[in-house]
Amino acid sequence: MKILVTAKRVTDPDTRIVLKKDLSGVDWDAMEYKMNPFCEIAVEGALQIKEALDDDDIEVEIVAVAIGDEEATKEVRTAMAMGADRGILVECAEEDLDSDAVARMLVKIAEEEEPDLILLGKQAVDGDNNQVGQLVAEYLGWPQATFAYKIDMDGEAGATVLREVDGGVETIKLSFPAVITTDLRLNEPRYPSLPGIMKAKRKPLKTMEPDDLDVELDLKVETVGFMMPPSRKAGVMVESVDALIDKLKNEAKVL
Amino acid sequence: MSKIIVLAEQQLGKLSNATYNAIGAAKKLAGIVGGEFDIALVGGVIEGTIKDVAGYGAAKVYTATDATLERYTAQAYAQAYASVIKAAGAEFVVMAGTAIGKDVAPRVAARLEAGQASDIVDILDGPIYLRPMWAGNVYGKVKINTDIQVMTIRPTDFEAAQATGGESPVEAVEAGVDAGALRMEFVKLDIVESDRPPLTEASVIISGGRGLKSKEKFAEIIEPLADHFGAAIGATRAVVDAGWVPNDWQVGQTGKVVAPDLYFAIGISGAIQHLAGMKSSKVIVAINKDEEAPIFQVADYGIVGDLFEVVPELLSKLK
Numbered sequence: 225m226k227i228l229v230t231a232k233r234v235t236d237p238d239t240r241i242v243l244k245k246d247l248s249g250v251d252w253d254a255m256e257y258k259m260n261p262f263c264e265i266a267v268e269g270a271l272q273i274k275e276a277l278d279d280d281d282i283e284v285e286i287v288a289v290a291i292g293d294e295e296a297t298k299e300v301r302t303a304m305a306m307g308a309d310r311g312i313l314v315e316c317a318e319e320d321l322d323s324d325a326v327a328r329m330l331v332k333i334a335e336e337e338e339p340d341l342i343l344l345g346k347q348a349v350d351g352d353n354n355q356v357g358q359l360v361a362e363y364l365g366w367p368q369a370t371f372a373y374k375i376d377m378d379g380e381a382g383a384t385v386l387r388e389v390d391g392g393v394e395t396i397k398l399s400f401p402a403v404i405t406t407d408l409r410l411n412e413p414r415y416p417s418l419p420g421i422m423k424a425k426r427k428p429l430k431t432m433e434p435d436d437l438d439v440e441l442d443l444k445v446e447t448v449g450f451m452m453p454p455s456r457k458a459g460v461m462v463e464s465v466d467a468l469i470d471k472l473k474n475e476a477k478v479l
Numbered sequence: 480m481s482k483i484i485v486l487a488e489q490q491l492g493k494l495s496n497a498t499y500n501a502i503g504a505a506k507k508l509a510g511i512v513g514g515e516f517d518i519a520l521v522g523g524v525i526e527g528t529i530k531d532v533a534g535y536g537a538a539k540v541y542t543a544t545d546a547t548l549e550r551y552t553a554q555a556y557a558q559a560y561a562s563v564i565k566a567a568g569a570e571f572v573v574m575a576g577t578a579i580g581k582d583v584a585p586r587v588a589a590r591l592e593a594g595q596a597s598d599i600v601d602i603l604d605g606p607i608y609l610r611p612m613w614a615g616n617v618y619g620k621v622k623i624n625t626d627i628q629v630m631t632i633r634p635t636d637f638e639a640a641q642a643t644g645g646e647s648p649v650e651a652v653e654a655g656v657d658a659g660a661l662r663m664e665f666v667k668l669d670i671v672e673s674d675r676p677p678l679t680e681a682s683v684i685i686s687g688g689r690g691l692k693s694k695e696k697f698a699e700i701i702e703p704l705a706d707h708f709g710a711a712i713g714a715t716r717a718v719v720d721a722g723w724v725p726n727d728w729q730v731g732q733t734g735k736v737v738a739p740d741l742y743f744a745i746g747i748s749g750a751i752q753h754l755a756g757m758k759s760s761k762v763i764v765a766i767n768k769d770e771e772a773p774i775f776q777v778a779d780y781g782i783v784g785d786l787f788e789v790v791p792e793l794l795s796k797l798k
């Protein structure tokens with residue numbers, strides 16, 4: 225069985241986003257980067273599937289893919305250090321991408337690699353689009369389970385997936401090949417071990433360009449500018465519960 | 480004259496309330512691009528649901544039914560919605576960004592070769608869509624370059640449409656679902672039963688964080704206050720991860736986005752990912768023992784103190 229898993233490089237969610245002074249774009253150089261947290265969960269998910277199927281003597285190959293600038297090599301290496309078997313980097317500038325372009329490239333890679341399962345994050349925490357997995361699934365005509373929080377494998381034939389939905393949990397059954405996107409509670413991603421990091425340096429990493437995949441980068445969705453969201457005016461600190469109740473009653477008028 | 484279509488969301492004949500926010504967004508869009516809007520209603524049996532959408536001023540309500548649509552699955556619903564959009568000749572497609580909207584809209588967009596703006600909070604002239612990025616730290620202004628433009632809207636940012644009276648004409652069209660190509664199956668839906676209002680619709684929300692210390696204490700402190708207000712209960716990811724409350728109580732970038740009249744943040748530090756989900760609340764009250772906690776920067780009223788003393792005192796004085 226083969227699993228394709230994504231490892232997007234994103235701005236570190238724990239640091240503040242910095243815009244260029246004229247708000248024309250993000251000041252990429254001023255930011256710190258790491259693997260998209262949902263991708264870490266996807267990589268961990270793939271590793272856990274591999275470990276589970278190993279008990280059934282089913283061999284699983286995990287291929288980690290990132291689409292981004294040369295620096296994104298680091299995220300592919302990290303995925304391999306966690307345990308992915310090999311990596312693919314499609315080199316291109318973040319500004320040239322939208323979710324659809326990413327999806328079309330992943331589709332081309334999937335047609336080449338013929339995985340049984342593509343595991344992605346439910347969203348990239350920079351753009352927060354929440355589209356790529358669904359787009360890939362539709363372009364390939366495959367079933368999907370987004371927002372997965374538990375995956376029960378039916379050997380290599382398919383899976384029963386518990387999904388986080390409004391109001392509770394939905395259970396669906398998929399037959400492979402299929403797309404699954406991860407939610408936060410699917411697992412706790414492991415840290416790459418030192419031997420893992422050493423091994424990753426020798427694992428094969430293929431680098432290509434959008435041209436090699438025959439994908440045109442004409443943006444369907446274009447971000448033409450930015451603005452700061454409305455900020456809340458600074459509130460007040462109250463000294464006592466009585467003062468709070470007074471404010472809520474007489475100032476905010478919500479009681 | 481532009482043609483706009485709202486993808487209504489229903490399960491087992493029950494329309495989602497967020498559909499009315501999507502209709503509200505469609506009306507706003509119609510004000511910008513001109514033209515009228517239709518509504519697409521797809522499902523297994525939807526006869527009974529038509530009345531829920533027919534009185535909102537749509538030029539037409541399109542329906543499509545099929546046996547494969549009895550329970551929601553992304554594959555079948557994407558096909559049915561796309562069939563209706565084509566039949567209606569729509570250029571703008573609006574759907575609420577609920578769990579189902581997020582799941583199915585990109586598949587619909589892919590079928591139509593359309594670009595999608597996700598989770599928009601406003602529509603400007605152009606149309607330019609405004610959408611939070613980086614956990615709401617920044618709003619991106621987004622333009623869609625395809626013939627058909629698909630958008631999911633953040634329900635809390637668009638007012639629910641009110642009934643206009645009258646009755647839209649109904650037209651049934653082919654769902655066009657290729658049953659043989661479906662490889663996913665609905666098994667079950669476990670809804671957490673609750674007497675409380677849904678988070679996304681509550682006018683008061685009592686949210687608790689890690690400061691509550693344990694599952695038992697969370698219930699002991701938060702529930703009585705929520706009972707007093709008839710409020711929904713929210714939580715941070717830390718609390719959900721710890722297993723103190725169900726997953727779908729999480730408020731934030733990766734949980735629910737809420738905008739109640741009154742939001743209590745109790746023992747919550749105010750991480751940027753949490754703020755992303757509640758910053759638009761009308762009045763925010765924060766109770767935290769750490770005066771440096773970032774939550775105080777967005778709170779209208781803050782009390783520095785031990786929540787185990789402050790909350791019981793507050794409740795007894797409210798009663």
Ligand SMILES: Cc1cc2nc3c(=O)[nH]c(=O)nc-3n(C[C@H](O)[C@H](O)[C@H](O)COP(=O)(O)OP(=O)(O)OC[C@H]3O[C@@H](n4cnc5c(N)ncnc54)[C@H](O)[C@@H]3O)c2cc1C
Nearest residue numbers: 688689690715716717731732733734746748750753768786
């Ligand atoms: C990709 C990603 C997505 C995320 N998405 C979300 C999301 O959607 N929603 C979300 O909430 N988080 C999310 N997080 C997690 C977020 O970063 C924070 O870790 C989390 O919100 C912290 O929860 P907390 O405030 O309960 O806990 P803490 O940060 O530990 O804060 C606890 C607070 O309680 C106070 N306290 C302790 N004892 C008392 C007492 N006796 N009385 C009064 N106050 C007390 C402390 O002073 C402290 O401020 C996400 C993180 C990542 C990386």
Ligand SMILES: Nc1ncnc2c1ncn2[C@@H]1O[C@H](COP(=O)(O)O)[C@@H](O)[C@H]1O
Nearest residue numbers: 230232291344345347348353354355356
């Ligand atoms: N440039 C990229 N490289 C690799 N994977 C990506 C890329 N962009 C998005 N993805 C994957 O698609 C998921 C959804 O992304 P998005 O639709 O952009 O929010 C992410 O969680 C990643 O798993």
